[in-house]
Amino acid sequence: MNQKSVCCGVENQLAQEFQHVRPCWCCFLMLGILLVACGAVAIVIPPFFTVITAIVLGIVLMVAGLVTIVSSFWIGKWSGMLLHLLVGIFYLVAGFIVSERPLETALLITLFIAVMFIVLGAFRIVSALVVRFPQWGWVLFNGVITLLLGIVIYRHLRESFLWVIGILVGVELLLNGWSWIMLSLAIRKIPKELPAGQ
Numbered sequence: 001m002n003q004k005s006v007c008c009g010v011e012n013q014l015a016q017e018f019q020h021v022r023p024c025w026c027c028f029l030m031l032g033i034l035l036v037a038c039g040a041v042a043i044v045i046p047p048f049f050t051v052i053t054a055i056v057l058g059i060v061l062m063v064a065g066l067v068t069i070v071s072s073f074w075i076g077k078w079s080g081m082l083l084h085l086l087v088g089i090f091y092l093v094a095g096f097i098v099s100e101r102p103l104e105t106a107l108l109i110t111l112f113i114a115v116m117f118i119v120l121g122a123f124r125i126v127s128a129l130v131v132r133f134p135q136w137g138w139v140l141f142n143g144v145i146t147l148l149l150g151i152v153i154y155r156h157l158r159e160s161f162l163w164v165i166g167i168l169v170g171v172e173l174l175l176n177g178w179s180w181i182m183l184s185l186a187i188r189k190i191p192k193e194l195p196a197g198q
Contacts, residue, residue, distance in 0.1 A: 021187065028184035035177025039170045046166025053165050054106045058099025065092030103161075110161035113168070114154035121147025 021028075042049035068088030072081050098105045124143025128136040153160045 022190050025184045025187040028180050028187065032177045032180030032182075032184060035173045035180060037177075039172070039174030039177055042166050042170025042173060046163035046170065049166035049169050050106045050162055050164070051102045053169055054102035054109070055099055057105065058095045058097075058102070061091050061095025061098060063095075065089065065095055106165055107157070107161045110153065110164045111157060113164060114150050114157065114160075117146050117150025117153065119150075121145070121150055 065088045068091055069085060070088075072084035072088055121143045124139050124146065128140035128143060133139075153164055
């Protein structure tokens with residue numbers, strides 16, 4: 001199978017799956033542009049998005065707590081009602097604390113990210129050196145970078161917590177937005193009517 005036939009197969013699959021949303025391709029494009037813009041702002045001013053992320057987390061926890069509490073009473077008496085109610089109260093209290101103390105929350109999240117990077121990096125390094133699977137050198141390189149990044153974040157936790165979350169959120173938004181932009185441009189190229197047999 002040559003490269004041209006593979007490309008045609010990909011285009012046919014794209015046309016079949018997205019033909020029905022072709023008229024709305026500009027909506028996907030606007031969504032992508034909005035995500036890219038938000039990602040760029042998050043990378044330029046990460047402290048703002050760090051605080052916003054912590055506040056949103058608090059709001060989500062409070063909403064989840066309220067829904068869980070209400071649903072525990074709405075379902076009626078059952079064996080798991082008390083546990084369901086306690087979980088809802090825990091969510092509500094945790095959400096309130098998080099939204100009231102976004103900077104402390106950001107510090108704890110950054111600490112978690114640093115520890116996760118250190119553990120993940122060490123695991124990748126050990127796995128690559130012990131197993132020696134195909135392309136293990138890239139995994140070793142990835143592990144070293146992840147481990148070093150985790151150590152740097154941890155060693156400078158008091159300074160880094162204001163920008164780590166914002167930059168990570170910004171990169172995610174940027175990449176996600178770019179994906180939507182590319183998808184929307186591919187959808188735009190789909191013919192209005194597919195040839196017979198597709």
